Amino acid sequence: MTSQTSQHSKTGEKRKHTDRPYDIVLFGATGFVGALTAEYLAAHAPEGLRWAVAGRDTEKLARLRDRLADAHPGCAELPLVQADVADPPSLRAMAGDARVVATTVGPYLTYGQELVAACAEAGTDYLDLTGEPEFVDLMYVRHDTRARESGARLVHACGFDSVPHDLGAYFTVKQLPEGVPLRVDGFVRAGAQFSGGTFASALNQFGRGPQMLAAAKDRRRHEPRLVGRKAYAPPSAPRYASEVGAWALPLPTIDPQVVQRSARALDRYGPDFRYRHYAAVKSLPVALGAPAALAGVLAAAQLPPARRWLSARIKPGEGPSEERRAKSWFSVRFVGEGGGTRVYTEVSGGDPGYDETAKILAESALCLALDELPEVAGQVTTAVAMGDALLDRLTAAGIGFRVAAVR
Numbered sequence: 443m444t445s446q447t448s449q450h451s452k453t454g455e456k457r458k459h460t461d462r463p464y465d466i467v468l469f470g471a472t473g474f475v476g477a478l479t480a481e482y483l484a485a486h487a488p489e490g491l492r493w494a495v496a497g498r499d500t501e502k503l504a505r506l507r508d509r510l511a512d513a514h515p516g517c518a519e520l521p522l523v524q525a526d527v528a529d530p531p532s533l534r535a536m537a538g539d540a541r542v543v544a545t546t547v548g549p550y551l552t553y554g555q556e557l558v559a560a561c562a563e564a565g566t567d568y569l570d571l572t573g574e575p576e577f578v579d580l581m582y583v584r585h586d587t588r589a590r591e592s593g594a595r596l597v598h599a600c601g602f603d604s605v606p607h608d609l610g611a612y613f614t615v616k617q618l619p620e621g622v623p624l625r626v627d628g629f630v631r632a633g634a635q636f637s638g639g640t641f642a643s644a645l646n647q648f649g650r651g652p653q654m655l656a657a658a659k660d661r662r663r664h665e666p667r668l669v670g671r672k673a674y675a676p677p678s679a680p681r682y683a684s685e686v687g688a689w690a691l692p693l694p695t696i697d698p699q700v701v702q703r704s705a706r707a708l709d710r711y712g713p714d715f716r717y718r719h720y721a722a723v724k725s726l727p728v729a730l731g732a733p734a735a736l737a738g739v740l741a742a743a744q745l746p747p748a749r750r751w752l753s754a755r756i757k758p759g760e761g762p763s764e765e766r767r768a769k770s771w772f773s774v775r776f777v778g779e780g781g782g783t784r785v786y787t788e789v790s791g792g793d794p795g796y797d798e799t800a801k802i803l804a805e806s807a808l809c810l811a812l813d814e815l816p817e818v819a820g821q822v823t824t825a826v827a828m829g830d831a832l833l834d835r836l837t838a839a840g841i842g843f844r845v846a847a848v849r
Contacts, residue, residue: 465491467539467542470497475571475761479804480510486808487808495520495523497523541810543568549577562585567810572603573604576654580657583661597810623713672713707822761796775846776789787846806828810828813831816829
Protein backbone atom coordinates (compact mmCIF):
# COMPACT_ATOMS: atom_id res chain seq x y z
CA MET A 443 0.00 0.00 0.00
CA THR A 444 1.41 3.41 -0.92
CA SER A 445 1.84 6.37 1.36
CA GLN A 446 -1.13 8.00 -0.36
CA THR A 447 -3.35 5.12 0.68
CA SER A 448 -1.89 4.65 4.14
CA GLN A 449 -2.49 8.29 5.04
CA HIS A 450 -6.19 7.46 4.82
CA SER A 451 -5.95 4.75 7.48
CA LYS A 452 -8.24 4.80 10.49
CA THR A 453 -8.98 2.24 13.16
CA GLY A 454 -11.60 -0.34 12.30
CA GLU A 455 -13.50 0.34 15.49
CA LYS A 456 -13.92 4.01 14.64
CA ARG A 457 -15.43 3.14 11.28
CA LYS A 458 -17.66 0.26 12.23
CA HIS A 459 -20.22 2.28 14.21
CA THR A 460 -21.98 -0.87 15.35
CA ASP A 461 -24.09 1.17 17.76
CA ARG A 462 -25.97 2.83 14.88
CA PRO A 463 -29.49 1.60 14.06
CA TYR A 464 -28.74 0.58 10.45
CA ASP A 465 -25.92 -1.23 8.69
CA ILE A 466 -27.13 -0.01 5.28
CA VAL A 467 -29.60 2.66 4.21
CA LEU A 468 -30.64 2.72 0.55
CA PHE A 469 -31.56 6.30 -0.42
CA GLY A 470 -33.72 6.80 -3.51
CA ALA A 471 -35.20 3.34 -3.11
CA THR A 472 -38.44 4.09 -4.98
CA GLY A 473 -36.74 5.07 -8.26
CA PHE A 474 -36.25 2.50 -11.01
CA VAL A 475 -32.69 1.46 -10.15
CA GLY A 476 -33.34 2.10 -6.47
CA ALA A 477 -36.20 -0.38 -6.46
CA LEU A 478 -34.09 -2.98 -8.28
CA THR A 479 -31.38 -2.49 -5.65
CA ALA A 480 -33.93 -2.89 -2.86
CA GLU A 481 -35.20 -6.10 -4.47
CA TYR A 482 -31.66 -7.42 -4.68
CA LEU A 483 -30.99 -6.64 -1.02
CA ALA A 484 -34.29 -8.23 -0.01
CA ALA A 485 -33.26 -11.42 -1.79
CA HIS A 486 -29.58 -11.52 -0.79
CA ALA A 487 -29.07 -9.66 2.50
CA PRO A 488 -27.88 -12.09 5.18
CA GLU A 489 -30.03 -12.74 8.20
CA GLY A 490 -29.48 -10.11 10.83
CA LEU A 491 -28.48 -7.33 8.44
CA ARG A 492 -30.06 -4.11 9.66
CA TRP A 493 -31.07 -2.21 6.56
CA ALA A 494 -33.64 0.39 5.62
CA VAL A 495 -35.05 2.12 2.56
CA ALA A 496 -35.10 5.90 2.39
CA GLY A 497 -36.64 8.65 0.30
CA ARG A 498 -38.74 11.77 0.51
CA ASP A 499 -42.16 10.08 0.09
CA THR A 500 -42.98 7.63 2.88
CA GLU A 501 -46.15 6.46 1.11
CA LYS A 502 -44.09 5.33 -1.89
CA LEU A 503 -41.62 3.72 0.47
CA ALA A 504 -44.44 1.83 2.18
CA ARG A 505 -45.72 0.56 -1.19
CA LEU A 506 -42.20 -0.60 -2.05
CA ARG A 507 -41.96 -2.41 1.27
CA ASP A 508 -45.27 -4.16 0.58
CA ARG A 509 -43.97 -5.36 -2.81
CA LEU A 510 -40.78 -6.63 -1.23
CA ALA A 511 -42.69 -8.40 1.52
CA ASP A 512 -44.84 -10.25 -1.02
CA ALA A 513 -41.74 -12.14 -2.17
CA HIS A 514 -39.74 -11.90 1.05
CA PRO A 515 -41.97 -11.89 4.13
CA GLY A 516 -39.08 -10.85 6.33
CA CYS A 517 -39.28 -7.38 4.74
CA ALA A 518 -42.71 -6.71 6.22
CA GLU A 519 -41.10 -4.70 9.02
CA LEU A 520 -38.40 -3.11 6.91
CA PRO A 521 -37.69 0.36 8.36
CA LEU A 522 -38.61 3.42 6.30
CA VAL A 523 -36.47 6.56 6.58
CA GLN A 524 -37.81 9.92 5.41
CA ALA A 525 -35.05 12.04 3.87
CA ASP A 526 -35.05 14.72 1.20
CA VAL A 527 -32.19 16.33 -0.74
CA ALA A 528 -33.91 19.68 -0.18
CA ASP A 529 -33.78 19.13 3.61
CA PRO A 530 -30.11 18.88 4.73
CA PRO A 531 -30.99 18.14 8.38
CA SER A 532 -32.87 15.01 7.23
CA LEU A 533 -29.77 13.89 5.30
CA ARG A 534 -27.56 14.46 8.34
CA ALA A 535 -29.95 12.44 10.50
CA MET A 536 -29.96 9.60 7.95
CA ALA A 537 -26.15 9.59 7.71
CA GLY A 538 -25.84 9.62 11.50
CA ASP A 539 -28.07 6.55 11.80
CA ALA A 540 -26.25 4.43 9.20
CA ARG A 541 -22.91 2.71 8.79
CA VAL A 542 -23.30 2.75 4.99
CA VAL A 543 -25.51 4.96 2.80
CA ALA A 544 -26.01 3.94 -0.84
CA THR A 545 -27.75 6.52 -3.01
CA THR A 546 -29.35 6.30 -6.44
CA VAL A 547 -30.55 9.93 -6.43
CA GLY A 548 -28.99 11.71 -9.42
CA PRO A 549 -27.91 13.65 -11.33
CA TYR A 550 -25.54 13.89 -8.42
CA LEU A 551 -24.20 17.34 -9.22
CA THR A 552 -27.78 18.57 -8.76
CA TYR A 553 -28.95 16.34 -5.91
CA GLY A 554 -25.93 14.70 -4.28
CA GLN A 555 -23.69 17.27 -2.66
CA GLU A 556 -25.37 17.63 0.74
CA LEU A 557 -25.45 13.87 1.29
CA VAL A 558 -21.72 13.51 0.63
CA ALA A 559 -21.10 16.31 3.14
CA ALA A 560 -23.32 14.62 5.73
CA CYS A 561 -21.58 11.25 5.35
CA ALA A 562 -18.09 12.78 5.47
CA GLU A 563 -19.00 14.59 8.69
CA ALA A 564 -20.65 11.57 10.32
CA GLY A 565 -17.94 9.05 9.41
CA THR A 566 -20.48 7.12 7.34
CA ASP A 567 -19.45 5.10 4.30
CA TYR A 568 -21.03 6.49 1.12
CA LEU A 569 -21.77 4.86 -2.26
CA ASP A 570 -23.35 6.29 -5.40
CA LEU A 571 -23.84 5.59 -9.12
CA THR A 572 -22.43 8.81 -10.50
CA GLY A 573 -20.59 9.02 -13.78
CA GLU A 574 -20.11 12.79 -13.43
CA PRO A 575 -16.42 13.78 -13.27
CA GLU A 576 -17.20 17.31 -12.11
CA PHE A 577 -19.19 16.04 -9.13
CA VAL A 578 -16.48 13.58 -8.11
CA ASP A 579 -13.77 16.23 -8.35
CA LEU A 580 -15.79 18.78 -6.37
CA MET A 581 -16.51 16.22 -3.66
CA TYR A 582 -12.83 15.37 -3.40
CA VAL A 583 -11.82 18.99 -2.90
CA ARG A 584 -14.61 19.73 -0.43
CA HIS A 585 -14.88 16.54 1.60
CA ASP A 586 -11.90 14.19 1.23
CA THR A 587 -10.01 15.74 4.15
CA ARG A 588 -12.98 15.60 6.52
CA ALA A 589 -13.78 12.03 5.45
CA ARG A 590 -10.23 10.95 6.25
CA GLU A 591 -10.57 12.56 9.67
CA SER A 592 -13.94 10.91 10.39
CA GLY A 593 -13.07 7.53 8.84
CA ALA A 594 -15.72 7.72 6.10
CA ARG A 595 -15.10 5.95 2.80
CA LEU A 596 -16.57 7.99 -0.06
CA VAL A 597 -16.86 5.61 -3.01
CA HIS A 598 -18.33 7.07 -6.19
CA ALA A 599 -19.26 5.31 -9.45
CA CYS A 600 -20.41 2.00 -7.92
CA GLY A 601 -22.45 0.76 -10.88
CA PHE A 602 -21.58 -0.08 -14.48
CA ASP A 603 -19.75 3.22 -14.19
CA SER A 604 -17.16 2.23 -13.10
CA VAL A 605 -16.85 -1.09 -11.27
CA PRO A 606 -16.42 -3.53 -14.20
CA HIS A 607 -13.69 -1.27 -15.59
CA ASP A 608 -11.98 -0.43 -12.30
CA LEU A 609 -12.03 -3.98 -10.94
CA GLY A 610 -11.41 -5.39 -14.43
CA ALA A 611 -8.18 -3.40 -14.71
CA TYR A 612 -7.30 -4.41 -11.13
CA PHE A 613 -7.96 -8.08 -11.97
CA THR A 614 -5.83 -7.79 -15.12
CA VAL A 615 -2.94 -6.18 -13.26
CA LYS A 616 -2.97 -9.07 -10.78
CA GLN A 617 -2.20 -11.46 -13.67
CA LEU A 618 0.91 -9.48 -14.69
CA PRO A 619 4.42 -9.38 -13.18
CA GLU A 620 5.05 -7.07 -10.25
CA GLY A 621 7.44 -4.14 -10.19
CA VAL A 622 7.52 -3.49 -13.95
CA PRO A 623 5.84 -0.92 -16.24
CA LEU A 624 2.32 -2.06 -17.17
CA ARG A 625 0.01 -1.15 -20.05
CA VAL A 626 -3.69 -2.03 -19.96
CA ASP A 627 -6.36 -1.28 -22.56
CA GLY A 628 -10.08 -1.85 -21.94
CA PHE A 629 -12.57 -2.50 -24.76
CA VAL A 630 -16.28 -2.17 -23.94
CA ARG A 631 -19.13 -3.85 -25.81
CA ALA A 632 -22.77 -3.85 -24.70
CA GLY A 633 -26.20 -4.71 -25.98
CA ALA A 634 -28.51 -2.69 -23.76
CA GLN A 635 -30.47 0.52 -23.27
CA PHE A 636 -28.74 3.33 -21.41
CA SER A 637 -30.08 4.15 -17.99
CA GLY A 638 -32.13 7.36 -17.87
CA GLY A 639 -30.10 8.57 -14.92
CA THR A 640 -26.83 7.92 -16.75
CA PHE A 641 -28.12 9.74 -19.84
CA ALA A 642 -29.28 12.73 -17.77
CA SER A 643 -25.93 12.91 -15.97
CA ALA A 644 -24.02 12.72 -19.25
CA LEU A 645 -26.09 15.48 -20.83
CA ASN A 646 -25.58 17.62 -17.76
CA GLN A 647 -21.82 17.17 -17.97
CA PHE A 648 -21.71 17.74 -21.75
CA GLY A 649 -23.27 21.13 -21.13
CA ARG A 650 -20.75 22.05 -18.42
CA GLY A 651 -17.40 21.72 -20.18
CA PRO A 652 -15.73 24.80 -18.62
CA GLN A 653 -16.97 23.95 -15.12
CA MET A 654 -15.81 20.34 -15.50
CA LEU A 655 -12.32 21.43 -16.57
CA ALA A 656 -12.15 23.94 -13.70
CA ALA A 657 -13.11 21.28 -11.15
CA ALA A 658 -10.47 18.89 -12.52
CA LYS A 659 -7.82 21.61 -12.34
CA ASP A 660 -8.78 22.46 -8.77
CA ARG A 661 -8.57 18.80 -7.79
CA ARG A 662 -5.05 18.53 -9.20
CA ARG A 663 -4.01 21.42 -6.98
CA HIS A 664 -5.27 19.58 -3.90
CA GLU A 665 -4.13 16.02 -4.70
CA PRO A 666 -0.78 14.86 -3.32
CA ARG A 667 1.89 14.35 -5.94
CA LEU A 668 2.72 10.78 -6.87
CA VAL A 669 6.44 10.38 -6.08
CA GLY A 670 8.57 7.71 -7.74
CA ARG A 671 5.74 6.23 -9.78
CA LYS A 672 3.57 7.14 -12.78
CA ALA A 673 -0.11 6.36 -13.39
CA TYR A 674 -1.89 7.95 -16.31
CA ALA A 675 -4.87 7.53 -18.64
CA PRO A 676 -3.99 9.60 -21.72
CA PRO A 677 -6.42 10.66 -24.45
CA SER A 678 -6.22 8.27 -27.37
CA ALA A 679 -7.19 8.23 -31.03
CA PRO A 680 -9.59 5.87 -32.81
CA ARG A 681 -7.80 2.83 -34.21
CA TYR A 682 -8.29 -0.69 -35.41
CA ALA A 683 -7.42 -2.95 -32.46
CA SER A 684 -6.26 -6.23 -33.95
CA GLU A 685 -5.86 -7.66 -30.45
CA VAL A 686 -9.66 -7.75 -30.08
CA GLY A 687 -10.64 -7.72 -33.76
CA ALA A 688 -12.63 -4.48 -33.58
CA TRP A 689 -12.48 -0.76 -34.17
CA ALA A 690 -11.56 1.00 -30.92
CA LEU A 691 -13.24 4.34 -30.25
CA PRO A 692 -12.16 6.36 -27.20
CA LEU A 693 -14.94 6.50 -24.61
CA PRO A 694 -15.41 9.93 -22.96
CA THR A 695 -16.52 8.48 -19.63
CA ILE A 696 -15.32 8.72 -16.05
CA ASP A 697 -13.99 5.14 -16.14
CA PRO A 698 -10.34 5.82 -17.15
CA GLN A 699 -10.08 8.48 -14.45
CA VAL A 700 -11.25 5.97 -11.85
CA VAL A 701 -8.76 3.35 -13.06
CA GLN A 702 -5.97 5.93 -12.94
CA ARG A 703 -6.86 6.83 -9.34
CA SER A 704 -6.74 3.19 -8.32
CA ALA A 705 -3.33 2.89 -9.97
CA ARG A 706 -2.08 6.01 -8.14
CA ALA A 707 -3.12 4.55 -4.80
CA LEU A 708 -1.90 0.96 -5.14
CA ASP A 709 1.73 -0.09 -5.66
CA ARG A 710 0.61 -3.32 -7.38
CA TYR A 711 0.00 -1.31 -10.58
CA GLY A 712 3.76 -0.91 -10.89
CA PRO A 713 6.16 1.99 -11.31
CA ASP A 714 4.72 3.16 -14.65
CA PHE A 715 1.07 2.37 -15.43
CA ARG A 716 -0.97 3.45 -18.44
CA TYR A 717 -4.65 2.78 -19.10
CA ARG A 718 -6.71 3.47 -22.24
CA HIS A 719 -10.48 3.02 -22.52
CA TYR A 720 -12.40 2.26 -25.71
CA ALA A 721 -15.72 1.19 -27.15
CA ALA A 722 -15.15 -1.87 -29.34
CA VAL A 723 -17.12 -1.68 -32.61
CA LYS A 724 -17.12 -4.50 -35.17
CA SER A 725 -18.71 -2.54 -38.01
CA LEU A 726 -16.65 0.05 -39.89
CA PRO A 727 -19.71 2.18 -40.84
CA VAL A 728 -20.72 2.33 -37.17
CA ALA A 729 -17.15 3.19 -36.20
CA LEU A 730 -17.16 6.03 -38.72
CA GLY A 731 -20.60 7.32 -37.74
CA ALA A 732 -20.32 7.11 -33.95
CA PRO A 733 -17.92 10.06 -33.49
CA ALA A 734 -20.16 12.26 -35.63
CA ALA A 735 -23.22 11.24 -33.63
CA LEU A 736 -21.40 11.96 -30.36
CA ALA A 737 -20.28 15.34 -31.68
CA GLY A 738 -23.92 16.13 -32.49
CA VAL A 739 -25.05 15.26 -28.97
CA LEU A 740 -22.21 17.33 -27.50
CA ALA A 741 -23.19 20.30 -29.62
CA ALA A 742 -26.89 19.94 -28.75
CA ALA A 743 -26.08 19.69 -25.05
CA GLN A 744 -24.67 23.22 -25.13
CA LEU A 745 -28.15 24.60 -25.90
CA PRO A 746 -30.64 24.41 -23.00
CA PRO A 747 -33.74 23.79 -25.23
CA ALA A 748 -31.98 20.99 -27.09
CA ARG A 749 -30.67 19.55 -23.82
CA ARG A 750 -34.18 19.50 -22.36
CA TRP A 751 -35.51 17.78 -25.49
CA LEU A 752 -32.81 15.12 -25.31
CA SER A 753 -33.43 14.63 -21.58
CA ALA A 754 -37.08 13.89 -22.29
CA ARG A 755 -36.14 10.94 -24.55
CA ILE A 756 -34.99 8.77 -21.62
CA LYS A 757 -36.13 10.08 -18.27
CA PRO A 758 -34.39 9.28 -14.98
CA GLY A 759 -36.41 6.87 -12.88
CA GLU A 760 -37.74 5.02 -15.93
CA GLY A 761 -36.40 1.86 -17.50
CA PRO A 762 -37.04 -1.05 -19.85
CA SER A 763 -39.16 -4.09 -19.10
CA GLU A 764 -37.83 -7.14 -17.31
CA GLU A 765 -38.02 -9.08 -20.60
CA ARG A 766 -35.91 -6.53 -22.42
CA ARG A 767 -33.39 -6.34 -19.59
CA ALA A 768 -33.08 -10.13 -19.64
CA LYS A 769 -31.78 -9.90 -23.23
CA SER A 770 -29.21 -7.22 -22.43
CA TRP A 771 -25.51 -7.88 -21.84
CA PHE A 772 -22.08 -6.35 -21.54
CA SER A 773 -18.49 -7.45 -22.06
CA VAL A 774 -15.30 -5.57 -21.24
CA ARG A 775 -12.15 -7.13 -22.65
CA PHE A 776 -8.78 -6.09 -21.28
CA VAL A 777 -5.37 -6.50 -22.84
CA GLY A 778 -2.54 -6.09 -20.37
CA GLU A 779 1.19 -6.12 -21.02
CA GLY A 780 4.29 -5.91 -18.84
CA GLY A 781 7.53 -7.72 -18.10
CA GLY A 782 7.33 -9.70 -21.32
CA THR A 783 3.85 -11.04 -20.56
CA ARG A 784 0.62 -10.27 -22.38
CA VAL A 785 -2.68 -11.24 -20.73
CA TYR A 786 -6.23 -11.15 -22.08
CA THR A 787 -9.05 -10.92 -19.54
CA GLU A 788 -12.78 -10.31 -19.68
CA VAL A 789 -15.48 -8.97 -17.36
CA SER A 790 -19.00 -9.86 -18.47
CA GLY A 791 -22.56 -9.82 -17.26
CA GLY A 792 -26.18 -9.11 -18.00
CA ASP A 793 -28.07 -5.83 -18.34
CA PRO A 794 -25.48 -3.15 -17.47
CA GLY A 795 -27.62 -0.06 -17.03
CA TYR A 796 -30.15 -1.50 -14.59
CA ASP A 797 -29.92 -5.09 -13.30
CA GLU A 798 -26.15 -5.37 -13.00
CA THR A 799 -25.82 -1.80 -11.76
CA ALA A 800 -28.31 -2.57 -8.97
CA LYS A 801 -26.44 -5.77 -8.16
CA ILE A 802 -23.08 -4.01 -8.06
CA LEU A 803 -24.37 -1.21 -5.83
CA ALA A 804 -26.01 -3.67 -3.42
CA GLU A 805 -22.97 -5.95 -3.24
CA SER A 806 -20.71 -2.91 -2.70
CA ALA A 807 -22.90 -1.82 0.22
CA LEU A 808 -22.82 -5.34 1.70
CA CYS A 809 -19.06 -5.43 1.20
CA LEU A 810 -18.49 -2.17 3.08
CA ALA A 811 -20.87 -3.19 5.85
CA LEU A 812 -19.76 -6.79 6.40
CA ASP A 813 -16.33 -7.65 4.96
CA GLU A 814 -12.78 -7.33 6.26
CA LEU A 815 -11.33 -4.55 4.11
CA PRO A 816 -8.22 -2.39 3.78
CA GLU A 817 -7.96 0.37 6.38
CA VAL A 818 -8.62 3.36 4.13
CA ALA A 819 -10.78 6.47 4.35
CA GLY A 820 -11.51 9.56 2.29
CA GLN A 821 -12.57 9.56 -1.35
CA VAL A 822 -11.40 6.19 -2.67
CA THR A 823 -12.17 3.92 -5.62
CA THR A 824 -13.79 0.51 -5.45
CA ALA A 825 -10.45 -1.20 -6.14
CA VAL A 826 -8.83 0.68 -3.25
CA ALA A 827 -11.72 0.41 -0.79
CA MET A 828 -12.89 -3.13 -1.52
CA GLY A 829 -10.56 -4.83 -4.02
CA ASP A 830 -10.49 -8.61 -3.68
CA ALA A 831 -13.51 -8.76 -1.37
CA LEU A 832 -15.76 -7.10 -3.95
CA LEU A 833 -14.24 -9.19 -6.74
CA ASP A 834 -15.23 -12.32 -4.81
CA ARG A 835 -18.72 -11.01 -4.14
CA LEU A 836 -19.41 -10.05 -7.75
CA THR A 837 -18.05 -13.33 -9.06
CA ALA A 838 -20.33 -15.24 -6.68
CA ALA A 839 -23.22 -13.00 -7.82
CA GLY A 840 -22.76 -14.01 -11.46
CA ILE A 841 -20.57 -11.28 -12.95
CA GLY A 842 -17.72 -12.98 -14.78
CA PHE A 843 -14.05 -12.15 -14.23
CA ARG A 844 -11.90 -14.52 -16.26
CA VAL A 845 -8.48 -14.86 -17.82
CA ALA A 846 -8.92 -15.66 -21.50
CA ALA A 847 -5.26 -16.12 -22.40
CA VAL A 848 -1.71 -15.48 -21.22
CA ARG A 849 1.14 -15.15 -23.72
